[in-house]
Amino acid sequence: MSAKVRLDRERAHDLLRQMIRIRRFEAKCVELYQAQKIRGYLHLYDGEEAVSVGVVAVLRPEDWLVATYREHGQALARGIPMRALMAEMLGKLEGTCRGRGGSMHIFDARNRFLGGNAIVGGGLPLAVGTALADKMAGRPAITCCFFGEGAVDEGEFHECMNLAALWRLPVLFVCENNLYSMGTPLAIAEAETDIAKKARCYRMVSEAVDGMDVVAVEAAAACAVERIRAGEGPVLLECRTYRFRAHSMFDAQLYRTKEEVEAWRARDPIERFARWMTEVGLVHPDERTAIEADVDREIADATAFAEAGTLEPVEELERFVLMDEVPQERLLASAGAAR
């Protein structure tokens, strides 16, 4: 598979800006975590930004996105407002999920963002389902499903590879292979470490791509999505990437060497892309500084919004355990018009 990405100046700036936005948003989250304003688990995407930014770029508003618990990047790339995202991190009513989900469980119906799934592999069946519904209803939408290489250990991965391929469902499976499921290296967990190859065993088209290269990711995703939209069934894209920081805030990282981390940092997707843009004259250092300042302003605004946010009244604790309507249908019916 190969496809060209038309990278004009505006497009390149957008990709760079989005990756910087995710990186700096999470840096702020670390600060807020250390200040104990964000609690629970916090899984950082630092180093993997090119994957979400490259893949989500080829999605349409009507497509579904099923994400992982390391999903801040996926959420921001998808267009979830940073204010609502930060408010969710702080457990506020103004958050995407009224402060009920937190970092690992971001949901946003308006953006067809179906979690924030913190059971590894548990999102894949949902993606099969949304794709099945779209296919049965004759809608042109596809579903993009992110998961880590750890999910490949789960039975749900294999069940869903088979079912999606068997029913030729419009799903783009995106494996964010960062080499470690928490602290366990891929080679310790899997007899066959080539994930793209596993998908081919289910007669699914698959490709591995350099997940540190946003242009390569977008090109591969564009090509995959073209096939899927043409009704040729699901595609798996294995994005080979790396997280620069610990698995969560409670991880001493005894399972990998500093040298290994440094070697991957040399391939930082933001620096690499920015360097290339500078070389070809697409960005001037001053412009990058301006992007960063702009992003910092947005983060400051989102943080202030979240800090000023309110808490859901305890009286509403049991609200939405049982629903009295199907709220997403109203939204889905009017989505085309709203956009």
Place this chain on the structure above:
Amino acid sequence: MSAPATTTYRECCKQAIRAALLADPRVFLMGEDVGRYGGCYAVSKGLLDEFGPERIRDTPLSESAFVGAGIGAAIAGMRPIVEIMTVNFSLLALDQILNNAATIPHMSGGQFAIPLVIRMATGGGRQLAAQHSHSLEGWYAHIPGLKILTPATLEDARFMLAPALLDPNPVLVFEHVVLYNMEGALDPKVSSVDIEKAAIRRAGRDVTLVTYGASLFKALEAAEVLAQEGIEAEVIDLRVLRPLDEATILASVRRTRRCVIVDEGWRSGSLAAEIGMRIAEQAFYELDAPLRRVCSAEVPMPYAAHLEQAALPNRERILGTVRALLRPGS
């Protein structure tokens, strides 16, 4: 006037699905062997010919994938009926049922409802032994976010599915395996049922028997025998295990002042325990006798018929329990 035509519980389940498919293009049936084979318990026999493979969808033996796919499809606008062959197999999909179906509406802050129906066979009595015979519906009734239905009568088998599909929540329907062959005539006056209330299947003043599913008929038989002894038992069919219709139970117990709960689940941590505790919390001073339970023996269900029958609640154990309550000296 000719007698009304008889039908079976199985046929009622099938006609319910057929009516749902005819009524709403968003409805489809998905599960293992539901299409070409006609369903493990022959519930969906013939539906593939009538509705085609898109809407009568055979699945691989991938409970987690197809239950999760039902959840995703429900979120994205369909009204799936997912069939799981047997309650024990549903444990392979427990991640999807508990961590997704029961959780996403609340965890998402009310952004997504999951209008999904999952049907499965439950219960013992057909010598299918310990991996096909358990009654885990009480276990599912522990989970907030689910509705749990246990149709016991022909009318409930025929008419519970429609309101279940209209409900915006995941609804689990437990069909007891020994009921599929039950024959009878549908009450011509009934064309719909609710999925909220327990039903008093027999009125009585001396003791309340609270039960559901196939145990209903054991309780009704026991009540017949007791009536000949001068003991009038009121028999409550719970119908809905979650949310529990506490009001009907409490009102009955306040009248009869005695209660025996008949539950095919294991006793420890059971639905019977929950019902007993609610009565104790709210009607303790109105009781004339201790609360009692008749549950399954706390063993994996054995194959041999005599052992299986010994493990299940039966009429004699219900009778013995009630007699001991009413005639403590005898």
